Amino acid sequence: MKNNTQISVIVPVYNEDEIIERVITNLKRVMRNAKYRYEIVVVNDGSTDRSGEILKNIKGIRIINHQENKGYGASLKSGIKESKGKWNLIMDADGTYAPEDIPKILRYMDEYDMVVGARIGEKVDIPLTRRPIKYFFNRFASYLAGSEIPDLNSGLRIFKRDIVMRYWKLFPDRFSFTSTLTMLSMTNDHKVKFVPISYHKRVGKSTIHPVKDTLRFFTLLVRLTLYFNPLKVFAPLSAIILFLSIVRGIRDFLVTDHIGNLALMLLFIGFQALFFGLLADIINKRT
Template structure:
């Protein structure tokens, strides 16, 4: 009986998915791994490929997003452990055994950590460095790769937070933060990645990716400990408000409305952070 199920979200990845599945099935050590391909509204021959290699296919009638495909896969896993990886040929299936070996040392999740010499664009490299450093500060543990989609985890623990996972591409961030927040053990294993293929990831939209970058940064803090984000913002408003008051008092001998606004904003930001902290505690009450 299989101990592991491999979930691969796929949208129009026919050219690369066949090589991934073939490599998995020819590896004797991985014969006991059940494979689920979540076909996220593909318009290519992904279904024929799944039939050819005799793997389980779960189809979305239309594209719901990478995260939604992962959630569908998780809901259909019936083994104790789950492996998640991309279908675009970026992840080497032969490295699954490295992740499993590390995972079986007693971790709740092991993430494949990419090196800085991978094939990501310069923008994404620097973004990932900032993600990792910021998250390390927030959670108090070394985070080597926050956004890697190649990981092994306990199935039930992954499903605990399934409602938190977005339907888009930031489920790795959310799941990593959720595991740290819940007190589960997270490990890393160094992996090599191939150049990202196809149109996905080949172009960088500075506006779209820049906004997504800051949203993820904010989400990291709010998911783990909102006060680590809101408290510094509150203190910044207090400092600016006091300094502006001193400036106007020395120059004009009065207390201005702007100073009052800054100080009142500081109180509001602090209270919002406090409420968010309580909500976060309820989310992770288990």
């Protein structure tokens, strides 16, 4: 039978029994009013509360059950793999994203490969403790990608399914999935649009681990950049080391009338870093 689904809406769920029914109800209402044929795929990621029981009683959705908690990224990958639509729309189930913002991103989907709901609208409830870190990562990601990224890891976005399938092995099973998707799209010349949306205080307990997930984000950004644009890392690293070498060499010459081993070693390391960056860039362009 021919598949006529245009958009597969994927909702990962882990212990959201306080809000999941309301989220799905509002989501179905918004999608019914859209002009696209759609399906809703809900991935129950090993919930230990009543989420699974509640989902069984909701009509008009497809449910994928994980026997154990595999992670946010793993849930999205399960949903994407089983999805039927050319487009995948993802949305969290914790009440932070409003389904009413979905038409804002659907408006641009025919012009772009991915449309991201950027949490820069008028009503954005992001804890003050997370804002500096979020700002740093957005700025750092913008530098690495060479384009402005106002929201690196928004959980409300629509994208062409084949983008994820093309880079399937690069996507992690945890919270870095959306960050990976953003960086992959931006560094591979896919057309990306960021649309301001609202963001609300989540219902229930957060499953994010601030320190551990922050370190993972940083490592991920560097790893992806080394993979797709290595000179963005190696060039400034080389410049810093060479600068330190020159400063140390001048100091040595003024104090001892000769250049010491440390200055020479830094000079060697600086040029070596630049060489590795150029080599990695050549290999990247040929693959």
